[in-house]
Each structure stands twice: as structure tokens, then as C-alpha cells.
Amino acid sequence: MTTLLSPEIDTVGELTDRCDRCGAAAKLEVELASGGDLAFCGHHANRYDADIRRIGRKIRIEEGFGWAGK
Structure with missing residues (x-):
């Protein structure tokens, strides 16, 4: 599946979930x-x-994190 539009990207103060791959913050x-x-x-x-x-479709990035995709 390919999306036709770029995802909406928001910066948030803090995320509380854990990584679905390894369990880290x-x-x-x-x-x-x-x-x-x-x-x-x-x-x-x-x-x-x-x-x-x-x-x-929508991406939330924790403030201060330098994501390679941004």
C-alpha cells in the first residue's frame, strides 16, 4: 500500500507509550x-x-527527538 499524501507530523511534549519492537520508551x-x-x-x-x-497517516514525534524521516 502506498499513500498519496505525506503524513501529518506533529511534535508533542512527551510520549508515554513503549516501543512495539523492543519495549524502550x-x-x-x-x-x-x-x-x-x-x-x-x-x-x-x-x-x-x-x-x-x-x-x-499521522505521526507524533516527542519534542527534542531528531527523527531521520523529518
Whole structure:
């Protein structure tokens, strides 16, 4: 699946979720275009930046986190 528009990106003060890959503190949350949400730590957010931008409808980034996809 490919989205036709870039996802909306918001910066938030603090995220409280844990990374869905490793359980570390989330630095980025993505609302999927297909429904549902995923959370990523800084390492996994940067590792999967292209995929996140491709499948995301809305992205929330913790303030101060330097995401490779932005």
C-alpha cells in the first residue's frame, strides 16, 4: 500500500507509550493509514523511517527527538 499524501507530523511534549519492537520508551507514534497505531523508540523510528512515512497517516514525534524521516 502506498499513500498519496505525506503524513501529518506533529511534535508533542512527551510520549508515554513503549516501543512495539523492543519495549524502550517511545519517541515516535504513527497512526497507520490502514488503521491502528504503532510506537517506536528512537533507534527503531530511525531504522524504519521510510516505511513509517509510507504507511503513516499521522505521526507524533516527542519534542527534542531528531527523527531521520523529518
